[in-house]
Amino acid sequence: MAVNLAPPRAEDLLSIAGVRLGTAEAGIRKKDRRDLLVVALDEGARVAGVFTRNRYCAAPVLVCREHLAAGKPVRALVVNTGIANAGTGEAGLAAARATCEAVGRALGVEAGAVLPFSTGVIMEHLPVDRLEAGIPAAVAALRADGWAQAAAAIMTTDTVPKAVSRQAVIDGRTITVTGIAKGAGMIQPNMATMLGFVATDAAVGQDALRDLVRFVADRSFNAVTVDGDTSTNDSFLLVATGAAGNPPIVGEGTAEYTRLAECVLEVAQVLSQAIVRDGEGATKFITLVVEGGATREECLRVGKSIAHSPLVKTAFFASDPNLGRILCAVGNAGLADLDPAQVTLHLGEALVAEKGGRAAAYTEAQGQAAMAPAEITVRVGLGRGAETATVWTCDFSYDYVKINADYRS
C-alpha cells in the first residue's frame, strides 16, 4: 500500500546513450523471478558513488570501493537480489570478486572494471555458481531501453518499481538523466538495502562527478528514512557517459554544473521519495522542513530526530496532531544550546507552537486538518541561522510491525 506511488511507464523512461541493461533469472534465492541485472557502460563513461557507513558493510561494497579507488575505467555493474552477501567474511569477498570476473569474461573487460552490488538476506552465502550461470543470459539481453525491466529486477520487498527520467538543456544540447532505485529502511527481515543507480549522457569531469554524487546523495537518498536503520549494502552510483558530446562539465561554480546538478537531484529525489512512499506499512508521506539552522547538518539532525521517533511516527499513523511529541523530538536532537523560546513549529500552513509553548491562535481543528491527508508537511524553525534541510519519512503502522515480525515465523 504505497503512498501515492504509481509504477513508472516504460515509455516515460529515456535511454542514456552509452548505457545498456540486461536482466536474467539466476535463481539466487527464488525461482521464476529476474534477480540478476548487468549494466554495460561504453568506453569513456565516468562513475562516482557513495556507500553505506555501516561498519558491517557487505562484501560487494568493499569490492566497489576497492575498484573505484584504483581509478580505472568502470565498464559494467552487476546487481543481484535474494542474498546481500553481507556478514559473510572472507568467503563473501571471494564471491564478490568471482562475480566481477565472470561479468568481465562475458563482456571482455577486466574484473576490476566491474562493480558488484547485492541485496537480500544477510549472513547467507552467495551461490556464485548460479549467479555465474545467469550472466550470459543477462549479457545477451543487454539493450539501451532496458531501464524498466532493470527497475523491476532489483526489487526485493518493494511493491512498486522505482524509475524516472528528466532532461535539461546544457550548452545548447539536451542531456538526459535516468535512474532506478530499490527500497531500504523498508528492510524486510534481512532484506537489506537501498540501491540507487542514476546515469546521464552528459560529459562530466571526474572531480565534478565526485562532488555531484555527494551533493545529490545528501539531499536525496541520505535525507530519507523509513526506520532509521542504515543497511549493510546501501549504494548510490552516478554514471556520466559523455555521449551527449557537451564540453565536459568541470567545476561546481559553473552554470552548466548547476543545471546538471538540479536535473540529477530531481531524479534522485523522486527515486528516494519513492522509497519512502513504498516504506513497509507506510500510510503517510511526511516532508520535514527544518529552517533557520546555524548549519545544514544541525537541520538534518533535527529532521532525523523527528523522523526516527516512534512516538511521532505512530502519531502520524493516527493522524494525531500531537505537538508535544514533535517538540520533544526537536529537544532530543542533541543541539546543546538550542533555545526553545526561538523555535517555531508549523503543521501544514498552521503555526502551532512558538515561544516555548503552544501558539496562541492554534486550534486543535487546525492541527487535525493538517494531519488528515496522506501527504503531510511539518516545518520547524530553529531561529538561529539561515541554513535549511529537508527530510522525508513515513509513518509507523501496525503493518510495519506485522511485516517485520511475521517474516520468518
Added chain:
Amino acid sequence: MAVNLAPPRAEDLLSIAGVRLGTAEAGIRKKDRRDLLVVALDEGARVAGVFTRNRYCAAPVLVCREHLAAGKPVRALVVNTGIANAGTGEAGLAAARATCEAVGRALGVEAGAVLPFSTGVIMEHLPVDRLEAGIPAAVAALRADGWAQAAAAIMTTDTVPKAVSRQAVIDGRTITVTGIAKGAGMIQPNMATMLGFVATDAAVGQDALRDLVRFVADRSFNAVTVDGDTSTNDSFLLVATGAAGNPPIVGEGTAEYTRLAECVLEVAQVLSQAIVRDGEGATKFITLVVEGGATREECLRVGKSIAHSPLVKTAFFASDPNLGRILCAVGNAGLADLDPAQVTLHLGEALVAEKGGRAAAYTEAQGQAAMAPAEITVRVGLGRGAETATVWTCDFSYDYVKINADYRS
C-alpha cells in the same frame, strides 16, 4: 502486560529515617485518583539529582536545577501527575514556582527548599489552584511508611507501581535504601517522563552524593530504553538523610562509598528495569551486554543502537533469531574504526557470529531456543578493549503501535 513484574508488597518497603511521604487527590487532570505527592525531608538531608537533556525540558526541571544550584538545603519534593508542565513557556515557570511556594508555606520552609516534579500531558497548563488546594491534605498525610502509596501516586501509564528497598552494613551500621520510580519511553501520548526517587539514611558528603547520583544513573536509568525518546521531564533524585549516624561517606575511593554505591545501584537497577518490564506493549525483557570496548561510552552506543533499532525490536517480538539485524545495528553505532572481523555475538549462551559472519557451529535451533523466553540476553564482544556496558530494553509489538496511535482518537 508487564514482563515478569509484580507490584511491590508494602511490607517489603523499608522506611528511611528523615523521610516522610504523603499523597492526595488534587484533581489535576482526572478525578478520584491520588495525583499529588509531597515528600518532606528532615533538616540535614542532602540531595543530588540528574535531569533530562531534552532542550524542551519542562518548567519544574528548570526550577529544580535552579534550586539545587543555589546550594541551599532541600526540605521537600512535590510531584504531580496528569500534566507535565512542559512546553508551557513563562506561565509554566510561574506555575512551578507557585507550587514550591505553596508547599513551603504548608511545611514552614522556604520556597527555594522545595523541588517540583511533574509528569503527564505536554503543552497544557498546570492548574495551580487545584494543586495548591490539594497540598494541605498531602501534608496532613505525611508518614514514614508512605512509600507504597507514593509509588502508586506517581504512576501515569504504568500498569504496576515500582518500588524497592535494600540494606547494607557500613561501618557496622545497617543502612537502608528505598526508591520509587515511574515509567518513561512508555511515554503514552503526551504522557512523558521517567521519574526516580531514591533515599538512604546513610550520611554522605555533598560531593560524594553528586558523584554517586551520576554513577548510578549512568548504570541504571540512563541504560534503559523503551523507544529511544528522552522525555522533557526525566528526573532522578538521590536523598541521603544521614539519620543512620554513620561517619559521613566522603570519597569515591573508600570501601564505604563502594558498599553504598552497590546498594543504591541495585535499587536503581531494579527500578529502571521495572520501567522496561512495564514498557508500552512489552512482551520481552532484553539485556544487552556489550563487552571488549575501548571505552564504556562506545559500549553504550552499541547497546543503544541495538536497543533502538525497530527491526531488532520487532524481531525480538517475533522470537526470531535474526542475526543480520543485530549485526547491522552494531555496524550502525557510529564506531568508525570498528573491525567486524573482531566482533562476536552471543544469543543466550550460543556463539552465533564471529569473524565477520555466522559462527561455524551455530544452528538456527540454538538461536530459536535463545529467543523463545520472555527474558533474553544478547552479548556483543567488540574485541578492542576491556570496557563494558549493559543496556536493558523491551521488544516492539502491535500493542506499542496500538497504545500510541489510539490514545487521542
